[in-house]
Amino acid sequence: MPLSVTTPWALGGLPLATRAVLAPMAGYTDLPFRRLVRSFGGVGLAFSEMVNPDSILRGRSRKVSALVATAPDDRPLGWQIYGTKPGLLAEAAQWFEARGAELIDVNMGCPQKKICSRGAGAALMKTPELAVEIARRVVESVKIPVTVKIRLGWNAPDAAAELARGLEAAGAAALTVHGRTRAQRFSGAVDLDGIRQVVEAVRVPVIANGDVFTLAAAREMLERTGAAAIMIGRHTLSEPWFLRDVARDLAGEPPLAAPCFAERLAMMRRLYADHIQLYGERFGVSLFRRWIPRFAKGMGVPRPMMIAFLQAATPAEWEARMAEVERGAGV
Ligand SMILES: Cc1cc2nc3c(=O)[nH]c(=O)nc-3n(C[C@H](O)[C@H](O)[C@H](O)COP(=O)(O)O)c2cc1C
Known part of the structure; x- marks a missing residue:
């Protein structure tokens, strides 16, 4: 109703x-x-x-x-x-x-x-x-x-x-x-x-x-x-x-499903790209760490992989960690 x-x-x-x-x-x-x-x-x-x-x-x-x-x-x-x-x-x-x-x-x-x-x-x-x-x-x-x-x-x-x-x-x-x-x-x-x-x-x-x-x-x-x-x-x-x-x-509209794994990955990429654009590479990568545990939890990323992600200090390292998450999930 x-x-x-x-x-x-x-x-x-x-x-x-x-x-x-x-x-x-x-x-x-x-x-x-x-x-x-x-x-x-x-x-x-x-x-x-x-x-x-x-x-x-x-x-x-x-x-x-x-x-x-x-x-x-x-x-x-x-x-x-x-x-x-x-x-x-x-x-x-x-x-x-x-x-x-x-x-x-x-x-x-x-x-x-x-x-x-x-x-x-x-x-x-x-x-x-x-x-x-x-x-x-x-x-x-x-x-x-x-x-x-x-x-x-x-x-x-x-x-x-x-x-x-x-x-x-x-x-x-x-x-x-x-x-x-x-x-x-x-x-x-x-x-x-x-x-x-x-x-x-x-x-x-x-x-x-x-x-x-x-x-x-x-x-x-x-x-x-x-x-x-x-x-x-x-x-x-x-x-x-x-x-x-x-x-x-x-509004009485039926619920929509929560985003699936691939959609969450895309969300994470978009949020990360916006961080780099707004804060620059150095600060953007470090500031994005605040989001990693939340995304990792929602996507069921294993803890060691999440910790490695938190240690990424450059966009290249960040990309490498992201590729691991994608591979780990068979995306
Ligand atoms: C991390 C964090 C930062 C917050 N910063 C502000 C702020 O800058 N200004 C403000 O009015 N309230 C701030 N709040 C309070 C929230 O706007 C909100 O009143 C409070 O979290 C209760 O709502 P919620 O139970 O939906 O989280 C903050 C809350 C949190 C958790």
Whole structure:
């Protein structure tokens, strides 16, 4: 049965084709990975990794230009920024808008100590006046929609509804809510009722987030929270086609088979080629290592072969390891 929420929706005037949203994940959701996820279809919206405004406004190393890389097929895309200085965040939003961005997202949910100790990320939930001021300044500085990603609170799930009202009043076009407190980080169950309270507190669309690893969990999250869409992070790292599956399921379409071995090999090659193109040979080969254990697991590659793969240091070595995997599987 299709859910009643399958009709296209818009976010601050930006039309979105499905209610499946790719989460921002630092160290993962760069252009190569977003492209891979989008290649399966079903992505209503994707977010960049969180970007430090200082790094883009003060000169651009190769690493930063890779962080802000996008492409015509990488749409719609929200650029996520983080920090505590309203003026700097506003300037960063303008920087992205001037380069064709369609959406800016402000991170108020990151639980990491090095971010929170500076008052940024989830720590902004402890300083709601500053959080609202940041949202207001960023909204005023650009014409494109601005969204904010929050958690349910700092130590207790008691901050989100009121903060959400403040952010809405400041002009946020939508809010994403990860249904945990900062204290929980990634532990404990996601609190769907807590997300629902935010949905009920505001009129702007809410994107619900946290712990969607199955189609049933995706449906349950939408049904129980009343959210406009769901955001999915970690499960896409092992199943980059999962947003396609969720979008199809919500639309009442029959499931498609997961990619076979040969398709996974092709995926891996494409992701690798995009790494080399974006990061160059040296850094591209080393950065791609983050993906090898996940692909190896999904393709049943024996551990010694995977370890040899992780040791490949040049494109030639990488090709040799890839050929072994193909031979080993009789491809
Ligand atoms: C490796 C990793 C990096 C993340 N980086 C960010 C980030 O840059 N910005 C952000 O708002 N959330 C970040 N998150 C949180 C996710 O966007 C998401 O809220 C969280 O993973 C819960 O969703 P999930 O259960 O579907 O993974 C990150 C999560 C992970 C696992």
